[in-house]
Amino acid sequence: MAMAVGGPGSGPRADINMTPLIDVLLVLLIIFMVITPLTPKGLETLVPQPPPKDAPPPPPNQDRTVVIIIEKDRSLKINSEPVEEANLGKRLEDIFKTRAERVVFVKGDPDLEFREVAKAIDIAKGAGIDKVGLMTPKIEAGE
DSSP, X not given: OOOOOOOTTSOOOOOOXXXXXXXXXXHHHHHHHHXXXXXXXXOOOBOOOOOOTTSOOOOTTOOOOEEEEEOTTSOEEETTEEXXXXXXXXXXXXXXXXXXXXXXXXXXXXXXXXXXXXXXXXXXXXXXXXXXXXXXXXXXXXX
């Protein structure tokens, strides 16, 4: 960190020493690279897996899978039972009071914006659901 004062006959000259400025910028760059997360955090979801081909079918009335269905007109159903959006959280809490495994699947109409599906996922997470899965037509067909 020196300042050039010039030679005889030329007056004092003040130049900015770039080395400390570059050092500070590199340190700031490294700090931001360390602080910034490498992967963005999104909605945590899972996809239902089809049962093995040799597995026996579940007994009738013993299906414990809970599916939130969002219709094209934005109406909601829980396993084909209509429910209002305002009552969805309370209804899910009632369903999962006695269940140890807190898993729900969300099936939205293909013409809906994802905002409606995300709203249902948010309500389910607020009701204390541990895992939320997304159902797609391909998964539902069992492919």
